[in-house]
Amino acid sequence: MSLIEGLSGLNAASEQLSVLGKNIANSATVGYKSASVDFTNVLASHLNSANSGMSTQTGGGVLASNVTQSFTQGPITTNTTPLNAAISGQGMFALIDPVFGNTVYTRNGQFTENSTGYLVNGSGYKVLDSSGTAILLPVSPDDTSPTSTQTYQIDTVAFTSSLSPYGTVTFGGLTYTNTDGSTLTAEEVAAIFTGLYAGDTPTTIAARSASDVADGGTANPALTSGIFAGVLGDFDTTTGTVPDTYLGMQLSAATQANAANAAIAVTYTGYGAQPTITVSASGFLTGSDPIVETTTAGTDTGYLNSMSIDEEGNIIGSYSDGSTATLAQIGIAMIPSNTGLKQVGNDTWMETDKSGVPVIAAANTLGRGTIVGSALEDSNVNQTTDMVALLAAQQAYQASAQVVKIENQIYQTLIGMNG
Structure with a gap:
């Protein structure tokens, strides 16, 4: 024997x-x-x-x-890969085997986003979220923030005093000099600039002013004095045409001021925050300058810059407009008996009768561990x-x-x- x-x-x-x-x-x-x-x-x-x-x-x-x-827990090592994840504590990541369609479990969190937007491991297994659904992330170029909107910046310019003869007002790139020989009220000064349209010429301005008078309105003071006496900046001195883009805005009817308040509302054409318009003056009877106030800064569509994972397993997207959004939440499966699992290769296990039925939920709930983003659990x-x-x-x-x-x-x- x-x-x-x-x-x-x-x-x-x-x-x-x-x-x-x-x-x-x-x-x-x-x-x-x-x-x-x-x-x-x-x-x-x-x-x-x-x-x-x-x-x-x-x-x-x-x-x-x-x-x-x-x-037993293996050491956790941090890295710079944003979608890598490690579990600190109990539980395992849940994945879908793309060949057999089985749910498998792992502690290897080497995750990346594939070409169709799914969060996968190195073998192409899709990672499941806290509800047991495969995680689908935004894919460029449609990776815009779900919370951002495009709005225009609107500046308000308020004139607070009358303009004396030969006084000047520089509004952005255009300068008006009062050569009319009489004092202009604050409302009249505001009306000078709000009467302009993109592409205007002295002819179109005069024709529109004449039409306004015929309809019972008031002539534009800028026109009764022979249009702008001095022109700076973007105004084309050769053609005498108001530029299509002026102060970052289109000069259109939408920018007409409320003359009763002697204010001009400037709406920009570019989405997002813009530099506040420049307004200066000399010759106001009180010596005061106009008040420039940005009333709406404007926002732009935010494009996805980066992603990160927090301790609850939330995948957080950070966007170019400064906004953030939760894109998904990685789930953690609790296994009644880890030693009852069947090892099936690719660093994964499957449930058996001895392991019990795994339950997937959010990290840090009912005994589940927390998730460390940009980190991996080393071998034990x-x-x-x-x-x-x-x-x-x-x-x-x-x-x-x-x-x-x-x-x-x-x-x-x-x-x-x-x-």
Whole structure:
């Protein structure tokens, strides 16, 4: 029987060497869980004691009865990859196997966004959210903020005093000099600029002013004095045409001022915040300048700049307009018994009858761990311990081999004696 026992020792030691070798080989594998071999002795026969009547059991060798994985926490190492994730505490990430459609579980959080927007691991398995649905993220160029809107900046320019003869007002890039010989009220000064349209020429301005008078309105003071006496900036002195774009806005009917308040509302054409218009003056009777007030800063569509993961597993998008939005939430599966899981490769496990049914929910709920973004959980292999165990397993293998060798020699001797 010693030959059989020696062979069982060889098989058991070989199994242990295989498990330890796998541990050491995967010491740098993200999320890897170390394994160990459980051994049990095999009873071969009973010997009766003639004196006591008690039976004595003799060993029949050793059996590698089970390989058990340790699901203890591995060290967490941070990195600069925004969609990498590690679990600190209990639970596992849930994924969908794209080939068989099975739900599998892992502690390896090396996640990226694929070309169709799904959050996947290195094998293309889709990551599930807290409700058990595959996570779909925004894909460029349609990666705009769900909360941002495009609005125009609106500036309000309020004139607070009358303008004396030969006084000047520079409104953005256009300058008006009062050569009419009479004082202009604040309302009249405001009306000078609000009567302009994009592309206006002295002819179109005069025609519109004449039409206003015919309809019972008031002539534009700028026109009764021979249009603008001085022109600066964008005004084309060659053609005498008001530029299409002026102060970042289109000069249209929409920019007409409320003359009763001696104010001009300037609506810009560019979305988002714009520089406040420049207004200056000289010759006001009180010596005061107009008041320029930005009433609406304006907003622009926000485009996705980056993503990050918080401790609740929320994937947060940061946009160019300064806004943020929660795009998805990575789920964590709680396994009733980790040791009952079946390892299926690709650093993943499947549920079995022994593991119980996993339940997926948000991180940091009902015993689930938290999630660390831009981080990975390292292997929990202890190389020092496994190297020492490897030497012991090697010695056990060599010793069992010696048992087989000696038993073989004994059998050869017995065979020789019979001859």
